[in-house]
Amino acid sequence: EVQLLESGGGLVQPGGSRRLSCAASGFTFNDYAMAWVRQAPGKGLEWVSSISGFGDISYYADSVMGRFTISRDNSKTSLYLQMSGLRPDDTAVYYCVKLDAFGNGPQTWGDSWGQGTLVTVSS
Amino acid sequence: DFQMTQSPSSLSASVGDRVTITCRASQSVRSSLNWYRQKPGQAPSLLITRGSTLHTGVPSRFTASGSGTYFTLTITSVQPDDFATYYCQQSTSPKWTFGQGTKVEVK
Numbered sequence: 001e002v003q004l005l006e007s008g009g010g011l012v013q014p015g016g017s018r019r020l021s022c023a024a025s026g027f028t029f030n031d032y033a034m035a036w037v038r039q040a041p042g043k044g045l046e047w048v049s050s051i052s053g054f055g056d057i058s059y060y061a062d063s064v065m066g067r068f069t070i071s072r073d074n075s076k077t078s079l080y081l082q083m084s085g086l087r088p089d090d091t092a093v094y095y096c097v098k099l100d101a102f103g104n105g106p107q108t109w110g111d112s113w114g115q116g117t118l119v120t121v122s123s
Numbered sequence: 124d125f126q127m128t129q130s131p132s133s134l135s136a137s138v139g140d141r142v143t144i145t146c147r148a149s150q151s152v153r154s155s156l157n158w159y160r161q162k163p164g165q166a167p168s169l170l171i172t173r174g175s176t177l178h179t180g181v182p183s184r185f186t187a188s189g190s191g192t193y194f195t196l197t198i199t200s201v202q203p204d205d206f207a208t209y210y211c212q213q214s215t216s217p218k219w220t221f222g223q224g225t226k227v228e229v230k
Contacts, residue, residue, distance in 0.1 A: 035219075037167075045159075045167065045210055047219035059217045095166055105217050109157040111178070113166040 002026040002112040004096045009117030012086050020117060022079040022096030027112075029077035030054075033104035036070065036081050038092035039116070048094070049081065050104040057104060064090075086121045093118050125149055125213045129222035135230040140201045144225045146194040146211035154190045155215040161224075162207045170209075171196065201227070 008020040020036070035050035049070040051058045058070050067085040072078065079096055094117055097110035126149035136142050146156065158171040169178045171187040174194060184199045198205055206229055211222040 037219075044224045045161075045212075045221040047212075047221065050217065050219075061218065100172075106215055107155055107173075108214050108217070108219075109169060109172050109212065110159075110167070111169050113168065115166055 002098060004098060004112060004114030006094065006096045006114045006117035009094065009119045011120045011122065013123055014087060014121055016086050016121070017082070017084040018086065018119060020081040020083070020094055020096075020119070022114060024077045024079065024096075024098070027098070029072075030074040031102055033099040033101060033108065034072060034079045035097040035099060035104070035110060036079075037095045037097050037110065037113075038090075039095070040089070040092045043092075046092070050099065050108075051079070052104045053102040059104065083119070086119075088121050091119060091121045125152060125216055125220045127211055127213055127220050127222040129209075129211060129225045131225060132223065133226040133228060135228050136201045136206075137230045138201055138203060140230075142198050142201055142227060144196045144209055144227075146189075146196070146222050148192045148194075148213055151191045152213040152215040155213055156189065156194045157212045157214060158185075158187055158196050159210045159212065160205070160207050161210065162204070167210065198227075 003025045005023045036048040051070045069082040071080045096114040098112040099108045100111045154174040159167040161167040208224045208226045
């Protein structure tokens with residue numbers, strides 16, 4: 001059974017930094033691309049970033065480009081999101097998502113989702 | 124950028140009703156359109172891929188169709204588990220975009 005367990009959420013001051021982690025199990029981690037998707041309180045889903053199985057190809061939403069960095073450690077079956085320059089509109093539940101393929105190009109979807117970790121950006 | 128627009132934003136239904144949700148893309152996404160269900164307080168879960176393919180384990184009461192810019196998701200007989208919010212997602216671009224969601228509520 002696929003399990004994705006996010007951690008690292010919490011209260012952060014505007015301009016601050018935070019690192020989210022996602023511990024994956026139940027599948028061959030390095031065979032699959034991964035992504036982060038967020039959801040502001042009471043709002044819809046917003047894709048944030050994705051990374052290929054090797055970790056050599058990544059994409060970012062315009063709203064986080066230059067502030068967030070996605071990475072993975074296949075030896076630890078873990079996905080990360082380093083967030084800096086945080087703003088109040090980054091407040092959201094951040095979901096770790098397993099893609100259905102090795103690549104993170106077109107024709108992909110999220111076939112497994114973690115339960116999410118809440119990041120609140122406020123002074 | 125691909126903009127995805129769902130309608131309606133919400134609807135009311137009773138158990139056993141047939142409901143249809145639409146998703147329109149600002150430009151053609153061919154068949155690269157997926158659907159998710161998000162139950163209250165839970166993470167989203169995948170329902171449909173490539174416009175019309177039922178994901179593993181998804182009940183057959185869910186059907187979907189469409190291509191290009193117009194897609195539909197139909198629940199042929201709403202069950203208690205289906206009172207939730209539904210999202211479409213395009214994957215023509217590696218930068219996914221989601222519709223704003225359609226909430227299916229109890230009438």
